[in-house]
Amino acid sequence: MIQRELLEMNAYLPVKLAELAKSEPDTALELLKAWGDGTKTLRVLWKEVTDALAPYEVRISS
Numbered sequence: 001m002i003q004r005e006l007l008e009m010n011a012y013l014p015v016k017l018a019e020l021a022k023s024e025p026d027t028a029l030e031l032l033k034a035w036g037d038g039t040k041t042l043r044v045l046w047k048e049v050t051d052a053l054a055p056y057e058v059r060i061s062s
Helices: 002-023 025-037 042-056
Strands: none
Touching: 002 025, 002 042, 025 042
């Protein structure tokens, strides 16, 4: 299960970084560099990207 979770994070991280680049390009570039340099783990990168995107998510209330 853990392995699948990491595979999904690895697959969708570029998509999330592209989304983040539209609203916070400097943050997206910083995280992309960290990913490329290997200075942050995949889990840390995923959390930072999703946390940075949280204010921009559209929420539908019923």
